[in-house]
Amino acid sequence: MQHEFKFAGETVEVTVARDSERWHLGDLECQIMTDGRLKININGVGKFAHAAKVGDVWWVHLDGHVFCIEKTEPGSNSDAAEGGMVAPMPGKILEVLVEQGQSVASGDLLLVMEAMKMEHRIVANVDGVIAMMNLKEGDQVQQGDILVEISE
Numbered sequence: 001m002q003h004e005f006k007f008a009g010e011t012v013e014v015t016v017a018r019d020s021e022r023w024h025l026g027d028l029e030c031q032i033m034t035d036g037r038l039k040i041n042i043n044g045v046g047k048f049a050h051a052a053k054v055g056d057v058w059w060v061h062l063d064g065h066v067f068c069i070e071k072t073e074p075g076s077n078s079d080a081a082e083g084g085m086v087a088p089m090p091g092k093i094l095e096v097l098v099e100q101g102q103s104v105a106s107g108d109l110l111l112v113m114e115a116m117k118m119e120h121r122i123v124a125n126v127d128g129v130i131a132m133m134n135l136k137e138g139d140q141v142q143q144g145d146i147l148v149e150i151s152e
Contacts, residue, residue, distance in 0.1 A: 006070040009106035057087030085148040087141040091115030128152040
């Protein structure tokens with residue numbers, strides 16, 4: 001089955017094949033474990049990841065990195081949140097690296113938050129200018145809270 005995703009500001013088309021409880025994307029195989037983790041095999045190397053869906057964005061936590069993958073579902077309102085970065089889960093802001101009015105490029109590190117005793121790096125999903133940044137170090141945020149808005 002053919003799907004279209006946004007990853008790091010780029011639209012990517014992938015073919016996903018489902019085999020019982022596993023999904024295959026080229027050399028990548030993914031399986032949802034009973035504890036909610038994802039078991040990912042890439043070229044025979046197994047890794048575990050955590051994923052949380054907020055709106056149309058999947059936040060995948062793998063090897064200390066956070067990857068934002070957007071899949072626009074039919075009838076969604078993702079266009080309203082274009083350029084907005086949201087908290088993948090409840091947590092505490094550890095470090096804010098940008099300020100309102102600053103130019104950023106897709107992939108630039110914007111802030112670091114702590115959730116579930118792990119650090120999560122929030123990166124820009126588009127090129128643009130920080131239109132809204134009302135956070136400071138130490139702030140508590142809830143899952144889905146808008147952290148940063150970027151205007152293109």
